[in-house]
Amino acid sequence: xxxxxxxxxxxxxxxxxxxxxxxxxxxxxxxxxxxxxxxxxxxxxxxxxxxxxxxxxxxxxxxxxxxxxxxxxxxxxxxxxxxxxxxxxxxxxxxxxxxxxxxxxxxxxxxxxxxxxxxxxxxxxxxxxxxxxxxxxxxxxxxxxxxxxxxxxxxxxxxxxxxxxxxxxxxxxxxxxxxxxxxxxxxxxxxxxxxxxxxxxxxxxxxxxxxxxxxxxxxxxxxxxxxxxxxxxxxxxxxxxxxxxxxxxxxxxxxxxxxxxxxxxxxxxxxxxxxxxxxxxxxxxxxxxxxxxxxxxxxxxxxxxxxxxxxxxxxxxxx
Amino acid sequence: xxxxxxxxxxxxxxxxxxxxxxxxxxxxxxxxxxxxxxxxxxxxxxxxxxxxxxxxxxxxxxxxxxxxxxxxxxxxxxxxxxxxxxxxxxxxxxxxxxxxxxxxxxxxxxxxxxxxxxxxxxxxxxxxxxxxxxxxxxxxxxxxxxxxxxxxxxxxxxxxxxxxxxxxxxxxxxxxxxxxxxxxxxxxxxxxxxxxxxxxxxxxxxxxxxxxxxxxxxxxxxxxxxxxxxxxxxxxxxxxxxxxxxxxxxxxxxxxxxxxxxxxxxxxxxxxxxxxxxxxxxxxxxxxxxxxxxxxxxxxxxxxxxxxxxxxxxxxxxx
Numbered sequence: 001x002x003x004x005x006x007x008x009x010x011x012x013x014x015x016x017x018x019x020x021x022x023x024x025x026x027x028x029x030x031x032x033x034x035x036x037x038x039x040x041x042x043x044x045x046x047x048x049x050x051x052x053x054x055x056x057x058x059x060x061x062x063x064x065x066x067x068x069x070x071x072x073x074x075x076x077x078x079x080x081x082x083x084x085x086x087x088x089x090x091x092x093x094x095x096x097x098x099x100x101x102x103x104x105x106x107x108x109x110x111x112x113x114x115x116x117x118x119x120x121x122x123x124x125x126x127x128x129x130x131x132x133x134x135x136x137x138x139x140x141x142x143x144x145x146x147x148x149x150x151x152x153x154x155x156x157x158x159x160x161x162x163x164x165x166x167x168x169x170x171x172x173x174x175x176x177x178x179x180x181x182x183x184x185x186x187x188x189x190x191x192x193x194x195x196x197x198x199x200x201x202x203x204x205x206x207x208x209x210x211x212x213x214x215x216x217x218x219x220x221x222x223x224x225x226x227x228x229x230x231x232x233x234x235x236x237x238x239x240x241x242x243x244x245x246x247x248x249x250x251x252x253x254x255x256x257x258x259x260x261x262x263x264x265x266x267x268x269x270x271x272x273x274x275x276x277x278x279x280x281x282x283x284x285x286x287x288x289x290x291x292x293x294x295x296x297x298x299x300x301x302x303x304x305x306x307x308x309x310x311x312x313x314x315x316x317x318x319x
Numbered sequence: 320x321x322x323x324x325x326x327x328x329x330x331x332x333x334x335x336x337x338x339x340x341x342x343x344x345x346x347x348x349x350x351x352x353x354x355x356x357x358x359x360x361x362x363x364x365x366x367x368x369x370x371x372x373x374x375x376x377x378x379x380x381x382x383x384x385x386x387x388x389x390x391x392x393x394x395x396x397x398x399x400x401x402x403x404x405x406x407x408x409x410x411x412x413x414x415x416x417x418x419x420x421x422x423x424x425x426x427x428x429x430x431x432x433x434x435x436x437x438x439x440x441x442x443x444x445x446x447x448x449x450x451x452x453x454x455x456x457x458x459x460x461x462x463x464x465x466x467x468x469x470x471x472x473x474x475x476x477x478x479x480x481x482x483x484x485x486x487x488x489x490x491x492x493x494x495x496x497x498x499x500x501x502x503x504x505x506x507x508x509x510x511x512x513x514x515x516x517x518x519x520x521x522x523x524x525x526x527x528x529x530x531x532x533x534x535x536x537x538x539x540x541x542x543x544x545x546x547x548x549x550x551x552x553x554x555x556x557x558x559x560x561x562x563x564x565x566x567x568x569x570x571x572x573x574x575x576x577x578x579x580x581x582x583x584x585x586x587x588x589x590x591x592x593x594x595x596x597x598x599x600x601x602x603x604x605x606x607x608x609x610x611x612x613x614x615x616x617x618x619x620x621x622x623x624x625x626x627x628x629x630x631x632x633x634x635x636x637x638x
Contacts, residue, residue: 275595314636317633318630
């Protein structure tokens, strides 16, 4: 485990250097809620979510290979799509993104605006892996996996690394967990910084595969993509690399779940009291904090993004 | 003018030292809109608005006097009320706040929660000055004026001072203008930093008294409090001290006005693209920027607060 942690935290450090010119160092915010609480608002990141950290680390690494790949391909319901589109355009590689038909239209439009080719027709959560392999075979493009890729994991780990540079004495750090890329990178940075720091993943109750995986000690999957307002964490299971990092190596201490109502309340608190316009997925750690589900102490929350559907949020604000 | 600027900018520096332990240094944010744009999001300030800067500077100064005043009194439609309530509670002085009956209820509740006595019954924009003088006479409390007070002006100037420490090469700086406290403090900090820096105030078209005052070279007043969604700038005229600073000493280069629709659009852009949950008043400089009404160059916008009525904002987001 020590070897694993040292090796991977060194790679997070290399990722931080590699992506520095392309992503923002987001601020660390204090709040009026609690003097011990600190926020890492990745809604202010380039493209509005943390996903550019991993995408730039992976695509800058690919672009430095000889020969360069013919292009990159991704499947995503949104934020990873925009991140891959921007990173590929930055290094001059073609990008193809498969986005399920029911995805947030604003995220689809943003992905096209960043220069990627988008295929939505006939793409569902169920068939998207199959369609992905068809397109990879046809075009010879290289996959940028949204979470189960070491370069992506190392890039995502730079957010917690920055937060811990700003607040070295944090005792708890919480992030959303879908496929586990961000949580794995966070755990690497946090446990290398301080092995006693508690690392917690937060997911919707209706998408509790990471919780059940943590409890079971082996990967548990959802039968189908869950229906949750936290549309960034609809993945049906964690990956081999994220499982290895989070659970086999025990770098994550705990997974907690929150209800849809708790997520909605957290969005309202974010918008009305923290003045952060978060997307519901980005409010998952806040939901766990507000409902007392996180360990006590000096807590840092990584709030992952702000690309909300305004209609959805307007409805939440009126409740 | 040189003497005026040196003296007052030195007092802004003293204010920065005086209030440091009580207010936050808000971050400077970059955006995906324009690489030359920088934001100072005072929605992340203590109580959700910049007003604590001036209130703490004034009330810490009062509390250091011998004898201390019996208490402090303020009239405000909202953010100044919360700021005075918090600063008074912090130094242990009683606070009485007169708030017009039609003010945002969330701001009234927040003021009471911070320990101030609030009188709303029978208070209107028209009669509040008279009621203020009655209460001052009865109780012997000291007024903390929302803008026409040098200590308040110097406190508000600390926001631009921080922004210019973070981005020394700004070419334009814009703030909302109501009574002119923030704009005066900003102009003092900005012109001392660089006399060529353009300082712009932004107000609603329907509340264009500062614009007309700038054009006329003497104080122009509105006949009654204007009806605008930017409820933080409903004052009917600038004050003697703010007029002296902004216009007599020509520290403000320009006043621009924006329509109600332009303010509403800016709120939507703030929430959807900048991920900042601003109140409409806080979005005034953004409205001027988005409509091309600000000078070109490296622009800094002071976004003053986030204490929005959620119902109002939900309506705006749906348009």
